[in-house]
Amino acid sequence: MEPTVLGFSEGQIAQFGLTFGVGAFILYMLFIVFNLARESKAGKFGTFVLFLVLSFGMLGFLAKNLIQWVLGM
Numbered sequence: 001m002e003p004t005v006l007g008f009s010e011g012q013i014a015q016f017g018l019t020f021g022v023g024a025f026i027l028y029m030l031f032i033v034f035n036l037a038r039e040s041k042a043g044k045f046g047t048f049v050l051f052l053v054l055s056f057g058m059l060g061f062l063a064k065n066l067i068q069w070v071l072g073m
Contacts, residue, residue: 026058 037047
């Protein structure tokens with residue numbers, strides 16, 4: 001018998017945390033980038049560059065999940 005927490009296995013809890021926990025963290029980081037652009041009065045192009053550069057790692061993480069979903073792994 002596999003040990004559970006509130007009826008969920010360890011794998012299910014880890015998948016939930018990866019999906020929603022990291023997703024929430026990404027949204028929070030986007031808010032931080034937006035706030036940084038607003039406070040520095042970066043303008044439209046500066047805001048675009050900040051989002052592009054500072055959000056590039058998040059884009060890679062999302063692309064990895066999308067590729068895994070498309071390939072059905």
